[in-house]
Amino acid sequence: MPRITVEVDGAVHQDDVEPRVLLVHHLRDRAGRTGTPVGCDTSNCGACTVLMDGLSVKSCSVLAVQADGREITTVEGLGLGGAPHPMQRAFHEEHALQCGYCTPGMIMAAIDLLRENPDPSETEIRAGLEGNLCRCTGYQNIVRAVRRAAAEMRDPAAAREVAP
Amino acid sequence: MTEIGTARRRSEDARLVTGRTRWTDNIAPAGTLYAAFLRSPYAHARITGVDAEAARRRPNVVAVLTGADLAGEQGALPCAWTVTEDMRNPAHPPMAVEEVRYAGEPVACVVARDRYAAYDALEDIDVDYEPLPAVVDMERAVQDGAALVHADLGTNESYRWVFENGDLDAAFRDAPVVLERRYVQQRLIPTAMEPRAVLCEPDGDGFTLYSATQIPHILRLMLATVTGIGEHRIRVVAPDVGGGFGSKLQVYGEEVLCLLLARRLGRPVKWTETRSEGNMAVHHGRDQIQRLRLAADGDGRVRGLKVDLLADMGAYLMLVTPGIPLLGAFMFNGIYKMDAYSFACTGVFTTKTPTDAYRGAGRPEATFGIERLMDELAAELGLDPIEVRRRNWIGHGEFPYDTIAGLTYDSGDYEAATDKALALFEYDKLRAEQADRRERRDPVQLGIGVSTFTEMCGLAPSRVLGSLSYGAGGWEHAAVRVLPSGKVEVVTGSSAHGQGHETAWAQITADRLGVPFEDVKVLHGDTAVSPKGMDTYGSRSLAVGGVALYRACDKVIDKARVLAAHLLEAAEGDLEFTAGRFAVRGVRDAGVTLQEVTSAAFAAHDLPDGVEPTLDSDATFDPDNFSFPHGTHLCAAEVDTETGMVRLRSYVAVDDIGKVVNPLIVEGQVHGGLAQGIAQALYEEAVYDADGNLTTTTMADYLVPSAADLPAFTTDRTETPATSNPLGVKGVGEAGTIASTPAVVNAVVDALRPFGVTDVPMPCTPERVWRALRGDQGAGHASAEPGAAGGLGSAGGGR
Numbered sequence: 011m012p013r014i015t016v017e018v019d020g021a022v023h024q025d026d027v028e029p030r031v032l033l034v035h036h037l038r039d040r041a042g043r044t045g046t047p048v049g050c051d052t053s054n055c056g057a058c059t060v061l062m063d064g065l066s067v068k069s070c071s072v073l074a075v076q077a078d079g080r081e082i083t084t085v086e087g088l089g090l091g092g093a094p095h096p097m098q099r100a101f102h103e104e105h106a107l108q109c110g111y112c113t114p115g116m117i118m119a120a121i122d123l124l125r126e127n128p129d130p131s132e133t134e135i136r137a138g139l140e141g142n143l144c145r146c147t148g149y150q151n152i153v154r155a156v157r158r159a160a161a162e163m164r165d166p167a168a169a170r171e172v173a174p
Numbered sequence: 175m176t177e178i179g180t181a182r183r184r185s186e187d188a189r190l191v192t193g194r195t196r197w198t199d200n201i202a203p204a205g206t207l208y209a210a211f212l213r214s215p216y217a218h219a220r221i222t223g224v225d226a227e228a229a230r231r232r233p234n235v236v237a238v239l240t241g242a243d244l245a246g247e248q249g250a251l252p253c254a255w256t257v258t259e260d261m262r263n264p265a266h267p268p269m270a271v272e273e274v275r276y277a278g279e280p281v282a283c284v285v286a287r288d289r290y291a292a293y294d295a296l297e298d299i300d301v302d303y304e305p306l307p308a309v310v311d312m313e314r315a316v317q318d319g320a321a322l323v324h325a326d327l328g329t330n331e332s333y334r335w336v337f338e339n340g341d342l343d344a345a346f347r348d349a350p351v352v353l354e355r356r357y358v359q360q361r362l363i364p365t366a367m368e369p370r371a372v373l374c375e376p377d378g379d380g381f382t383l384y385s386a387t388q389i390p391h392i393l394r395l396m397l398a399t400v401t402g403i404g405e406h407r408i409r410v411v412a413p414d415v416g417g418g419f420g421s422k423l424q425v426y427g428e429e430v431l432c433l434l435l436a437r438r439l440g441r442p443v444k445w446t447e448t449r450s451e452g453n454m455a456v457h458h459g460r461d462q463i464q465r466l467r468l469a470a471d472g473d474g475r476v477r478g479l480k481v482d483l484l485a486d487m488g489a490y491l492m493l494v495t496p497g498i499p500l501l502g503a504f505m506f507n508g509i510y511k512m513d514a515y516s517f518a519c520t521g522v523f524t525t526k527t528p529t530d531a532y533r534g535a536g537r538p539e540a541t542f543g544i545e546r547l548m549d550e551l552a553a554e555l556g557l558d559p560i561e562v563r564r565r566n567w568i569g570h571g572e573f574p575y576d577t578i579a580g581l582t583y584d585s586g587d588y589e590a591a592t593d594k595a596l597a598l599f600e601y602d603k604l605r606a607e608q609a610d611r612r613e614r615r616d617p618v619q620l621g622i623g624v625s626t627f628t629e630m631c632g633l634a635p636s637r638v639l640g641s642l643s644y645g646a647g648g649w650e651h652a653a654v655r656v657l658p659s660g661k662v663e664v665v666t667g668s669s670a671h672g673q674g675h676e677t678a679w680a681q682i683t684a685d686r687l688g689v690p691f692e693d694v695k696v697l698h699g700d701t702a703v704s705p706k707g708m709d710t711y712g713s714r715s716l717a718v719g720g721v722a723l724y725r726a727c728d729k730v731i732d733k734a735r736v737l738a739a740h741l742l743e744a745a746e747g748d749l750e751f752t753a754g755r756f757a758v759r760g761v762r763d764a765g766v767t768l769q770e771v772t773s774a775a776f777a778a779h780d781l782p783d784g785v786e787p788t789l790d791s792d793a794t795f796d797p798d799n800f801s802f803p804h805g806t807h808l809c810a811a812e813v814d815t816e817t818g819m820v821r822l823r824s825y826v827a828v829d830d831i832g833k834v835v836n837p838l839i840v841e842g843q844v845h846g847g848l849a850q851g852i853a854q855a856l857y858e859e860a861v862y863d864a865d866g867n868l869t870t871t872t873m874a875d876y877l878v879p880s881a882a883d884l885p886a887f888t889t890d891r892t893e894t895p896a897t898s899n900p901l902g903v904k905g906v907g908e909a910g911t912i913a914s915t916p917a918v919v920n921a922v923v924d925a926l927r928p929f930g931v932t933d934v935p936m937p938c939t940p941e942r943v944w945r946a947l948r949g950d951q952g953a954g955h956a957s958a959e960p961g962a963a964g965g966l967g968s969a970g971g972g973r
Contacts, residue, residue: 089192
């Protein structure tokens with residue numbers, strides 16, 4: 011079995027893994043990062059979205075061996091410094107979640123969306139999050155939350171609080 | 175302090191936005207084994223042999239079991255709703271033994287050391303099937319000579335249920351207007367974001383079963399009934415549960431089987447479904463064919479309505495399968511007055527996944543029928559659809575009103591909700607634009623859809639459930655524990671899975687007891703912590719469970735009052751309780767806080783005779799009526815007549831759900847409800863082919879809408895308090911779903927009326943709209959097979 015070294019939420023994990031193991035199963039079953047859930051088996055729902063070297067990926071569509079030597083940030087790795095990430099705060103403030111199952115993936119995808127476009131319009135947010143499904147909210151408050159977080163993150167003072 | 179009515183941010187969010195969650199699949203006690211199920215690839219077949227030897231020999235496999243292995247202990251899954259005395263309810267083994275009756279039915283299972291090993295071993299199980307005829311189409315299933323789902327029943331009819339009131343013949347005799355319509359409620363897949371998951375852990379002389387369920391209490395009782403294990407030896411925990419929408423209001427075979435496997439193996443056994451197996455094996459929703467006849471006067475006044483339904487049960491009756499379409503029996507009359515009404519429903523077996531509750535459960539189907547008919551009536555008479563409704567609805571001054579369907583609507587103000595919606599929508603301006611586009615023959619036409627709905631929720635008065643032969647009551651339970659420090663624990667029998675009980679229940683408690691919101695902790699979803707409850711469905715949590723909590727708080731205050739009077743050396747009758755403090759009426763500064771009373775009770779140094787050293791209280795509430803939220807929804811849809819594409823331009827929802835505890839949570843419920851109702855109108859359909867194969871097993875085929883597929887909603891409220899409970903609250907969980915589907919389809923049809931289109935079957939995909947415009951009968955009048963008029967992007971029309 012290949013040995014892989016993956017930095018997960020700031021800690022280096024070294025494991026022997028079967029080549030076929032999906033990154034999301036590696037994160038959940040081996041690395042103990044159960045904050046990232048699985049919502050489908052066809053890479054449609056986006057619930058398992060994490061950042062790999064800062065870019066969003068659906069961790070059900072990446073093999074654990076492909077993450078060898080990479081840095082993975084899950085929702086549990088946000089706000090490790092103490093203060094929650096502006097996106098987490100915005101989801102709370104705007105009531106952008108109900109059951110919360112899609113939330114980790116939605117937050118990670120939204121963070122990557124703002125990396126590409128720090129000031130997206132409503133239409134751009136809706137298009138940008140097309141790969142993440144939510145069954146509870148009808149998306150309206152998710153759109154509000156992303157706009158709120160974007161405004162906060164564009165402000166340099168707020169940006170300094172952003173931990174990883 | 176007025177916590178009730180405050181837009182509190184939810185306490186639940188703290189763990190949900192950080193991933194510190196407790197989904198069932200996250201829990202893995204030492205030694206946990208993983209189960210996987212082999213499922214039937216046939217809609218209908220006899221099992222003639224199962225060879226599991228190769229699977230058993232695989233490394234890391236602990237057990238392989240077939241239906242035959244479990245036949246002696248697995249019992250039959252329960253149906254709790256015997257809707258007629260002669261209802262046919264075939265035995266439903268958790269795992270098929272001799273015959274499979276839908277694609278996806280479990281036939282064998284593997285228990286292994288990890289999930290990959292379990293799925294590998296499934297490949298090595300060899301099942302011999304002798305295919306039997308699939309029964310896919312309901313209308314054909316009830317014809318003479320049809321192939322049978324259950325041969326021993328001799329028929330595919332499960333039951334026929336009838337309700338009649340008023341003289342229907344008289345209503346139709348010489349009626350100036352008679353409309354006849356056939357509407358198809360397509361089959362839907364609930365698609366909660368968290369797939370089902372079960373973990374059963376042997377625990378001393380009993381078992382703890384974790385499940386992603388809406389109904390820990392009902393599940394516990396049913397697991398005991400099915401397996402014969404004492405109810406007191408089963409603890410059911412619903413930890414964080416990722417949505418339900420009715421799909422987790424069920425006693426699933428996999429739940430029973432995980433319990434049996436844990437008992438056999440003496441180890442924790444976990445199963446987590448994949449989305450693809452879930453689409454086949456989670457119960458489906460809707461799926462009925464409606465034949466409707468409406469008689470009206472020339473001025474649009476409705477005289478009578480006749481409803482004849484075929485309702486697809488699927489292959490077996492599950493927990494409340496047969497009762498779901500009957501909830502619509504009380505709702506087809508909507509908010510309207512009429513002289514006569516009849517409702518008949520035939521429950522039909524097919525070789526498809528069983529149906530059961532899905533958000534709205536019977537009421538969306540009925541609301542769709544009547545709201546589509548009101549638009550058709552308006553078109554027939556050349557009246558504005560709002561005007562036709564005004565001529566028929568129950569006036570604000572007429573409440574309480576006994577409806578033709580036998581309910582008493584306690585309150586409502588349809589005029590106020592409609593006026594508000596019309597103003598927000600800019601109705602007249604959009605009608606002018608519509609006229610202009612029609613005049614210009616704009617390829618993109620504008621349609622305006624109306625839905626003035628009500629629904630019955632807050633399930634349910636136990637006596638009504640009894641009269642409908644339902645197997646349980648409809649009360650709810652709450653307990654309030656005042657801790658020695660003055661902090662408060664609230665226990666509710668209503669098990670939340672996204673609704674925000676932990677916040678709203680704390681608000682009610684803070685409001686009643688005058689304690690800080692932060693001092694209240696809400697506990698739920700574990701039968702060891704919350705021993706009594708009827709769980710969460712039917713928009714019942716607040717209107718039943720919230721009222722139980724309100725009463726439990728009052729009991730705490732009553733108990734505290736006795737001790738406060740003693741401490742203050744005053745008469746109980748002279749005490750006033752406000753903002754967490756008892757004060758002697760008219761005596762300044764003479765008072766004692768609830769916290770001080772709690773301390774005195776805990777110390778118990780100086781208690782009056784007969785007073786217990788605790789303020790803890792519990793209460794149940796059994797409503798004497800349903801709650802009847804209502805509202806007016808207006809939808810503007812742009813329909814491209816060249817491509818068939820529908821784009822929702824604006825959507826206004828004005829809902830009246832009575833008093834509101836947390837407007838933020840209410841708005842979220844409405845948004846999500848709208849999304850699901852719109853999804854039925856435009857996107858979603860569970861499609862079966864002629865052989866009974868489900869062709870929409872993945873999220874790539876079953877189109878749950880994304881953010882890009884939905885518009886921004888404009889929501890507002892009117893407030894007509896319910897009179898049937900002391901909080902004045904009504905349910906809100908299903909209202910948006912119930913109201914929005916007909917609003918959207920009415921808008922699509924309205925856009926196309928100049929082209930002679932009178933209907934577009936759901937979901938109104940571009941292909942179906944395009945076909946309807948070309949007079950394709952298969953599109954204009956949904957043909958016999960759901961999906962036959964052009965499924966999801968199927969070039970051949972879905973056949």
